[in-house]
Amino acid sequence: MSQGVVAPKGFRAAGVIAGLKTSGASDLALVVNDGPRFDAAGVFTRNKVKAAPVLWSQQVLTTGQLRAVVLNSGGANACTGPEGFQTAHATAEKAAELLGCGAIEVAVCSTGLIGRQLPRDLVLAGVEKAAAGLADSAAAGLAAATAIMTTDTVAKQAVHSDQAGWSIGGTTKGAGMIAPSMATMLSVLTTDAVLEPAALDAALRAAVRVSFDRLDVDGSMSTNDTVLLLASGASGVTPAAEEFTAALTAVCQDLARQMQADAEGVTKRITVRVTGAADEDDAVTIARTVARDSLVKTAIFGSDANWGRIAAAVGYSDAEVDPDRLDVTINDALLCKGGVAAGGRTDADLSGKDVLVEIELGIGTGTAEIRTTDLSHGYVEENSAYPT
Amino acid sequence: MSQGVVAPKGFRAAGVIAGLKTSGASDLALVVNDGPRFDAAGVFTRNKVKAAPVLWSQQVLTTGQLRAVVLNSGGANACTGPEGFQTAHATAEKAAELLGCGAIEVAVCSTGLIGRQLPRDLVLAGVEKAAAGLADSAAAGLAAATAIMTTDTVAKQAVHSDQAGWSIGGTTKGAGMIAPSMATMLSVLTTDAVLEPAALDAALRAAVRVSFDRLDVDGSMSTNDTVLLLASGASGVTPAAEEFTAALTAVCQDLARQMQADAEGVTKRITVRVTGAADEDDAVTIARTVARDSLVKTAIFGSDANWGRIAAAVGYSDAEVDPDRLDVTINDALLCKGGVAAGGRTDADLSGKDVLVEIELGIGTGTAEIRTTDLSHGYVEENSAYPT
Numbered sequence: 063m064s065q066g067v068v069a070p071k072g073f074r075a076a077g078v079i080a081g082l083k084t085s086g087a088s089d090l091a092l093v094v095n096d097g098p099r100f101d102a103a104g105v106f107t108r109n110k111v112k113a114a115p116v117l118w119s120q121q122v123l124t125t126g127q128l129r130a131v132v133l134n135s136g137g138a139n140a141c142t143g144p145e146g147f148q149t150a151h152a153t154a155e156k157a158a159e160l161l162g163c164g165a166i167e168v169a170v171c172s173t174g175l176i177g178r179q180l181p182r183d184l185v186l187a188g189v190e191k192a193a194a195g196l197a198d199s200a201a202a203g204l205a206a207a208t209a210i211m212t213t214d215t216v217a218k219q220a221v222h223s224d225q226a227g228w229s230i231g232g233t234t235k236g237a238g239m240i241a242p243s244m245a246t247m248l249s250v251l252t253t254d255a256v257l258e259p260a261a262l263d264a265a266l267r268a269a270v271r272v273s274f275d276r277l278d279v280d281g282s283m284s285t286n287d288t289v290l291l292l293a294s295g296a297s298g299v300t301p302a303a304e305e306f307t308a309a310l311t312a313v314c315q316d317l318a319r320q321m322q323a324d325a326e327g328v329t330k331r332i333t334v335r336v337t338g339a340a341d342e343d344d345a346v347t348i349a350r351t352v353a354r355d356s357l358v359k360t361a362i363f364g365s366d367a368n369w370g371r372i373a374a375a376v377g378y379s380d381a382e383v384d385p386d387r388l389d390v391t392i393n394d395a396l397l398c399k400g401g402v403a404a405g406g407r408t409d410a411d412l413s414g415k416d417v418l419v420e421i422e423l424g425i426g427t428g429t430a431e432i433r434t435t436d437l438s439h440g441y442v443e444e445n446s447a448y449p450t
Numbered sequence: 451m452s453q454g455v456v457a458p459k460g461f462r463a464a465g466v467i468a469g470l471k472t473s474g475a476s477d478l479a480l481v482v483n484d485g486p487r488f489d490a491a492g493v494f495t496r497n498k499v500k501a502a503p504v505l506w507s508q509q510v511l512t513t514g515q516l517r518a519v520v521l522n523s524g525g526a527n528a529c530t531g532p533e534g535f536q537t538a539h540a541t542a543e544k545a546a547e548l549l550g551c552g553a554i555e556v557a558v559c560s561t562g563l564i565g566r567q568l569p570r571d572l573v574l575a576g577v578e579k580a581a582a583g584l585a586d587s588a589a590a591g592l593a594a595a596t597a598i599m600t601t602d603t604v605a606k607q608a609v610h611s612d613q614a615g616w617s618i619g620g621t622t623k624g625a626g627m628i629a630p631s632m633a634t635m636l637s638v639l640t641t642d643a644v645l646e647p648a649a650l651d652a653a654l655r656a657a658v659r660v661s662f663d664r665l666d667v668d669g670s671m672s673t674n675d676t677v678l679l680l681a682s683g684a685s686g687v688t689p690a691a692e693e694f695t696a697a698l699t700a701v702c703q704d705l706a707r708q709m710q711a712d713a714e715g716v717t718k719r720i721t722v723r724v725t726g727a728a729d730e731d732d733a734v735t736i737a738r739t740v741a742r743d744s745l746v747k748t749a750i751f752g753s754d755a756n757w758g759r760i761a762a763a764v765g766y767s768d769a770e771v772d773p774d775r776l777d778v779t780i781n782d783a784l785l786c787k788g789g790v791a792a793g794g795r796t797d798a799d800l801s802g803k804d805v806l807v808e809i810e811l812g813i814g815t816g817t818a819e820i821r822t823t824d825l826s827h828g829y830v831e832e833n834s835a836y837p838t
Contacts, residue, residue, distance in 0.1 A: 111765025176759070378670070446751045
């Protein structure tokens with residue numbers, strides 16, 4: 063079975079070179095839903111400065127129907143005013159014309175540099191090229207996944223194949239997440255299950271909340287972040303809502319893990335697990351605060367189990383904390399018990415790539431996990447030099 | 451006239467080697483108010499995980515009276531439980547015994563690694579040594595300023611001498627601020643003006659709010675941050691509240707600028723100035739969000755006027771933003787006008803050490819400035835390797 067967006071029945075994809083990237087790498091993808099159903103849902107950045115394709119696609123998604131998605135790298139089409147919006151609109155119109163549907167059934171996603179107009183002619187020619195090359199082969203799925211890469215070093219795809227005869231496929235790009243994000247995150251998820259837009263929307267929000275939304279590389283949030291879910295209904299099967307949500311969550315978590323592993327400059331994959339918080343919101347707040355703290359991230363880059371910096375970050379998080387009940391464990395070594403040192407920092411082995419930080423609050427039953435990365439020389443290098 | 455804490459009449463200071471730092475550098479300071487008055491005020495970290503000396507000094511300050519402050523580097527005495535609190539208490543008792551006052555009149559401040567007990571014997575012997583060396587000379591003031599340094603590369607002092615016969619002196623350490631802070635920030639301010647504790651408290655809070663609180667290196671907040679203001683009344687002059695507050699603010703801003711210039715790994719001194727926000731709170735929120743954004747900070751490290759990252763950070767800040775009214779100017783080059791590119795990124799010259807980012811919201815009259823630094827290889831190096 064194919065990986066990615068063409069894994070479910072009823073989908074074709076393509077990835078081509080439109081000439082938007084100065085590197086000459088592929089930079090435009092098209093994902094098409096051949097039906098018989100066209101139900102869809104989307105989740106978008108909460109940034110108040112929204113790219114033109116986000117404004118366009120949010121409008122499209124109000125119908126709950128989607129025939130196709132055009133995605134491009136090589137330019138974010140953000141802070142580009144009415145001209146940029148017209149480019150996004152023209153892109154949807156061109157795809158609609160070629161696919162025989164309405165522009166309002168075509169979503170558009172962009173990623174790349176903010177503040178520069180996309181060369182509209184190149185984009186439209188790219189859509190034409192992509193439409194001519196649509197296929198449901200594994201190669202076509204990979205081509206689409208590759209065309210949306212920016213600083214990603216590998217294409218990212220995932221699949222869930224259900225015994226009941228339906229499946230979910232997906233691709234993603236970006237070293238970040240919906241909100242907040244490092245680089246723009248774009249993801250297209252497809253399924254051949256039969257589900258109404260409202261059910262897709264509920265499942266997508268539930269899945270994103272505990273996957274992409276729990277990946278936090280550096281606390282930034284992009285102008286372009288978009289996750290789309292398209293359902294063709296081609297399997298003829300309607301799964302139970304819980305079953306579908308669980309499978310979709312697993313696919314999103316798989317993709318989120320791939321993004322974490324490929325984050326800019328990553329040398330350590332860090333999981334911050336909070337237990338015993340007053341509630342889940344507090345647990346997320348604390349885990350996110352620790353995951354974003356530059357002093358924690360640089361210490362872990364240096365393989366230093368500096369739990370004091372973790373305790374300090376817990377303490378300044380906007381959540382209920384009792385300093386005398388705080389336990390901190392790093393890679394199975396209990397380093398802080400009841401707010402006081404419980405062992406030497408060298409008890410924790412941080413020589414490997416994976417670091418698990420466990421924080422027990424001793425207050426309630428709220429738990430949450432946030433995945434993040436270390437703050438390395440590679441991160442500084444990549445982000446101070448891109449683009450030159 | 452002397453710089454620093456001994457500049458006002460009625461103060462003596464000392465800085466000695468207590469043996470707390472493995473480097474053997476000086477690490478314990480004593481600042482003594484010889485009166486005739488002992489009014490005082492303090493501002494402390496808002497971190498819920500508070501170091502033992504913070505818990506002690508907060509108690510002391512409830513009286514509004516302070517005879518002396520003991521400060522040490524080489525250990526934060528945070529996350530050290532009852533034993534750590536007893537060390538802070540014993541430190542105050544030792545100073546009180548030597549100075550002939552009560553322990554409740556002596557504040558204690560610590561900075562350094564979290565989670566390790568301070569060697570109490572060394573601290574107490576250090577207090578004895580410092581008390582024996584108290585003087586009101588410039589050398590004594592500098593010795594105190596030097597003894598509280600951690601990753602600081604230069605001692606920091608400031609002074610305001612008023613024509614009416616009163617003055618304010620101060621010293622500080624740390625590459626951060628009260629809240630949030632990078633490393634612990636400790637500051638002692640002294641004055642020979644005659645002012646009641648309530649007046650001192652109001653002036654101190656007003657001054658800190660627009661100085662130390664507007665310096666944001668990396669969004670972290672320490673367990674130990676403390677700013678103390680001691681008034682000897684030795685000038686016999688009571689200045690008007692506005693006059694004193696203005697002078698105190700100037701001294702604090704001077705010290706904050708010295709901290710910014712000496713921040714860990716700094717290669718660029720960045721000022722983020724927001725105008726036209728809905729109100730001052732919104733202006734602070736937006737300026738702080740931009741100042742903390744890792745993508746903005748790495749771009750500026752790379753001398754890249756990447757205004758798109760600034761627009762994105764403005765957009766995800768928790769404040770009122772109209773994306774179509776946003777102007778961004780970097781070092782006098784208008785790069786974004788009404789949310790759209792207004793010039794080439796190369797129009798802005800970022801080759802120098804100082805970078806001014808001006809953000810006009812076009813909504814109201816709220817303005818604020820936050821000072822920060824770039825995110826450099828030096829920052830990563832220093833914080834991943836300290837302490838090894």
